[in-house]
Amino acid sequence: MSDYDYDLFVIGAGSGGVRAARISAAHGAKVAVAEEYRVGGTCVIRGCVPKKLLVYGAHFAEDLKDARRFGWNVPDCDFDWPTLRDNVLADVDRLNGIYQETLDNNKVETFHERATVAGPHDVKLASGRTVTAKYILIATGAWPVVPEFEGAEHSITSNEVFHLDEAPTRIVIGGGGYIANEFAGIFHEFGAHVTIVNRSDTILRGYDAQIRDRLLQISMSKGINFRFNAEFEKIEKNDDGTLCIRIKNGDPIACDVVLFATGRQPNTKGLGLENAGIELDKQGAISVDEYSKSSCDSIYAVGDVTNRVQLTPVAIREGHAFADTVFGGNPRTVDYGCIPSAVFSHPPIGAVGMTEAEARSRLGTVKIYTSDFRAMKNVLANRNERALYKMVVDAATNRVVGLHMIGPDAPEILQAAAVAVKAGLTKQDFDDTVALHPSMAEELVLLK
Incomplete structure (x- = not known):
């Protein structure tokens, strides 16, 4: 019999x-999870999934206009926000149920309440109960940051x-990152007058x-x-009910x-991490080693709370590697090199590897190839x-170290191309590949 209530407790x-x-349970561990809101996390409940559905909805504004040039007698159409909103939220409910079903099917016990760390092996639930675990994850x-100033509560x-x-x-x-530019594109297509207010002179830094x-x-x-x-x-x-925004020097x-x-x-406030001597960095993120172990040997952390790379697929890989390392007898780390990313703006951006500036700084001499074109659909x-x-x-070395794209379906094209960059293929490898014509993606093997 174990000295603990659980082998693993996930907060x-x-x-x-x-x-x-899920993976820890598959390895034979007795696992419990506590979630104070809804199963699925930021991406599924209030992040990339519902956001992408809004992006799809927004695209119809341009598609309906373009359809006339393609022979479709499209009437003037009105947009109904509540319909899209409710359908998106219904899909979030569906995904929430699937995530819960995944936990249930893997015999993971779920506590639908807040949990905090009470010690190296102790977890305190909001109901007042304290449970023990050999390991805590x-x-x-992470949580959105709102600047502090008068009226920010509005x-x-x-x-x-x-x-x-x-x-x-x-x-x-407010802001100039990917979330700001994505919602700017979404609400502009919905007919809103959009203003981005950025404290610097650069959008999409990085x-x-x-x-x-x-x-x-x-x-x-x-x-x-x-x-x-x-x-x-x-x-x-x-x-x-309207608002007036006062801007310094504007x-x-x-x-x-x-x-x-x-x-x-990183969402670490009030978690009781001090009760286990867990060290945080200057941004309030949990400091971890390459195996996601914190300064307390029995407590690990994965995902945005560690502030390594705030991307859902990265959190998933970290969680899987943790389970294999601790319960699967197969110590694994995550490779953070060449992680592809996207901005679902209008039009969208896809990127992988080094930017031109990064490459010149790190490698010295680089070659740049570009294609600046109008997509066939946009022409007609x-x-x-x-x-x-x-x-x-x-x-x-002639090795491709970065690919950066903006245009229709750029993220969809970039995902496949990222494999080539990750694999270390050369410009000649791209040149030797026959183009798939007519397509936008063929530009990648025709770059001059």
Whole structure:
């Protein structure tokens, strides 16, 4: 008989926590999970999944207009936000049920309540009960950051945006990262007047400069407004419910909704981590080693709460590697090199590997190949929007070290191309591959 109630207790039932629990149970461990909100985590409940469904919904605005050029007698169409909102939330409910079913089928016990760390092997539940576990895994994710200033309580974050009673006609979005640009594209297509307020002069920091400049150019041509080097000073709520945004060194902005997308901080506050001597970094993330072990030998952490790479597929891999390491007799680490990423803006971005600036800094001499073109569909639709594909090559080895794309379906194309970059293929390998014509993806093997 074990000296503990469980072999593993997971705090947080997001993508990383669920994967770790399921695989650990498959290895024979007795596992329990505590989740204070809903099973599925940020991605499934209030992140990438419902966001992507809104992106799909937003695309119909342009598709319906383009359809006329392709011979379809499409009438003027109205958009009904509550219909899309409710259908998206219903799909979230469906996925929540599937995640719960996965835990149940793997005989993982679920506590639908908050849990905190009471010691190296002790977990305290909100109901007052304390349970013990040989190992504890923290997988509580991250939480949106809202700047502190007068009237900030009148704003929302990506947590609340999926539940709006009605689509705003004017929305101000704080931030310049992927969440800000994605929702800017979504609400612009829904007919809103969109203003992005960014405290720096750069959007999508970390992405290749040419690609992010192209998105800025396209977004501005569509009518999305940008306020750069701007800082929120105050939000005033008017008697009619509308808002007035006061910006330092800038004109005020009238709007219906203020959405902050200014980053996400690791969700460690109030978890009782001090009770087990768990060390945090300057951002409040749990410090872990390559096997996801914290400063306490019996407590591990995976996913956004560690602030290594805040991406769902990374959390899943970390959770799986943890389970194999601790319960599967197969110590494994996660390779963080060449992780592909996407921005589901309008148009979307896909990227993998080094940007041009990173490559020049790390490798010295590089070769750059680009294709700047108008997709066939955009030509017939009389849409001037241009795609841009960029390949970064190590001049010394001819190895492709980065691919960066903006254009229709860029993330879908990039996923396959990322395999080539991860595998270390050369520019010649791309050149030797016969083009698939006519397609946008063929540009990758025709780059000059």
